[in-house]
Amino acid sequence: MSLSVSQLVLRARQLDIEALRQLARRVDLADVIGRLVHALQRERGAASLFLASGGQRFATERQTAVDKAQPIETALRELFAEQLAPEHGATSRTLSLMAWVMLDLDALRALRAAIEQRGPTAHDAVAAYSRVIAGLVELVFHLADAAADPGISRLLVAYVHLVQGKEAAGQERAVGAQLFASGTCDDTEQQRIVHLIDAQERCLRVFEEFADDAQRARWQQHHLTPVVAQLERLRRTLCTARPGAALDSALSESWFEVSSARITEMGQLQNDLVHGLRQACADQIQRAEQALQDSEGLLRQLRDNPPPHTHAVERFFNSAAQPEAAPVLSAVADGTKAAPGGAAVSSLVELLQTQSARLASMEAELDTARRALHERKIIERAKGALMSRLGLTEEAAFRALQKSAMDHNRRLLDVAEATLALPDIAFAARHGSTHQK
């Protein structure tokens, strides 16, 4: 038995623990991002109402929201700074996304000052906040990718889809409130509401699929509450009114209230999920530390009883005498019944088998979680390509993908992949010809 084999086995177990610790820190980061998104959603709502009222109302609420967001922002910046240290295992991609978020956060100060002076319109302020939140959501999606543990990965997938679904709900609340308050239905805004409801439901379906049973049950229970029933009635009013038709502007407040109640419920689910994620990380780290201790103990025993190599030769002969072809490794593993040295090698093989089996089964399970994130990434990227190449809005880009999927009876993912595979020139040609018409 070579000492190096046990060194490799021990180091592999140590790396398992390191990977889990890095994952736990990623969960902390995802938590703070989720809380900052929540705070900015409130700030966006208050700023929008403050600007829409010509600065007459919601000045205090807006200031309170800003005061609540700032310490979370500071905490996030501190966590970003920590990620510069090599032991945190951040990749180049992660740091680049963080840099984008940081630029957005740096610009927030100017945005707040401008809003205080009632510079931007309510609509522009909502757009600016939504852009910052989109960057944060992008980062949290990236952090959820490639987690080292399948159970934790599943919860992370649930978490990021909940955060994204909640953001769609937040935007729906803002757009709906403005639409009701305006007193008149508008086609473009109606389309946005429909799109935001769609986007929400897609995210929340993934959340339900990956959340644990208790969370899923709680969320499904929430669907049966009077709050959701009233939200659905108001959604129907908004979505079915003909463009130009009058809307009861008094409903704006009820709309805001029921939308907020639903978002609050999502916020609680979000906190619960983080709690579950922290618990899962702690459990896995404890288990991995126990496994490392056990391995160390076993390997100490093995080192005290090194196997004489002559026995290995003997074992090979025994095994080679079998009718079937005798692979070297099974010859070595068969040593249990042979000399004491054989038992040592066999224990080492067992140790390695446990590690390998664990890694292999994890890999298969991780595939499911990865696929969910991959699907979202590809669809978002295809949407982005259509937006930038054809100058479409987000809704129009998504509808184009959806229509193509339906027309050709293919999955949305396949259409998105095909879209990304098209060279730029194809878009240029199509775009050009559209202009010529």
Add this chain to the structure above:
Amino acid sequence: MSLSVSQLVLRARQLDIEALRQLARRVDLADVIGRLVHALQRERGAASLFLASGGQRFATERQTAVDKAQPIETALRELFAEQLAPEHGATSRTLSLMAWVMLDLDALRALRAAIEQRGPTAHDAVAAYSRVIAGLVELVFHLADAAADPGISRLLVAYVHLVQGKEAAGQERAVGAQLFASGTCDDTEQQRIVHLIDAQERCLRVFEEFADDAQRARWQQHHLTPVVAQLERLRRTLCTARPGAALDSALSESWFEVSSARITEMGQLQNDLVHGLRQACADQIQRAEQALQDSEGLLRQLRDNPPPHTHAVERFFNSAAQPEAAPVLSAVADGTKAAPGGAAVSSLVELLQTQSARLASMEAELDTARRALHERKIIERAKGALMSRLGLTEEAAFRALQKSAMDHNRRLLDVAEATLALPDIAFAARHGSTHQK
């Protein structure tokens, strides 16, 4: 502008360089593994002929082969030891696979001693060496996964498929030589030859797809040589003879000669590929170091001219006055035409955009390489599941997958995925019912 944004950007660039250096070391590792596989293939051939001749022939050739393999084995062990250091970025999975290989290598000593005493049959010795080589091939496939650069990834995918194709060719050479030498055709061995030719061609198709143009051309040129023509004639003789029919045992030597010529050509391609990989790594590292220097220079300039935040507010107003909704970031990026501070922020944004665009385009290209490795991994795993659960041979397992794919008109990959998705119980039931019949 926050200093932290530039810290994140610089650190991201540093991590790019670190990832490329780790990749260069993985290439070194893959090279030594490829050379050890080559040496063990020779040793396997010599040992097989030594044992088949009752120790009368090939004793010197075998000893020469062992002497050639040993320093490569030592070099590999040294590289393994290096991978224990944290800066090499080895994962738990990599180290576990290395530990398996190390166990196999430790057992080689006993195998060689046994062969010297003419213990095992030629067939068993071939099986034992093949097992060791399979572990090495598995490791090299794993090392090729998730490379940080698409160009290098493509070459690695070509490399590992060439190594695996070459191993199938090596096994074909051994099985064919024994079959010719035996003087009688045998159904089971014939099936193995057919399977090994199939496996080779699948690997070499992937090699051709991912190799660079010069390599592909060279390989296609090789197909037109008289050596390959003669190999194909001998393959036809072997594959079309009826079981039990006589084979001209004198052809054994010609078979060995032409098979070896083809394997030598593959070995040269393998060396060329490693050369290309080393060159590509060096180029990428140089490019990344240049990019880091450029960024450092640019950021030093930016730090010397910090932008006053008042200008940011102004820029936001300008931008918010546009008819379209003004996202915060574009407001910041628009600053080029404004005050000097604006130019600084804009340069930073450009820097970040370069980095992000590079990462995004790499990700898309990497997908292609990853998919090729993923496909192979899933099919190998499904084959392994069928072998262990239904007690099938490798060939039978592969044929079962192939047949199912043809019967249901589905891709081999889909069938393999479906196979892996089946719970153990399904196999238990099917296995049981087969036995009852």
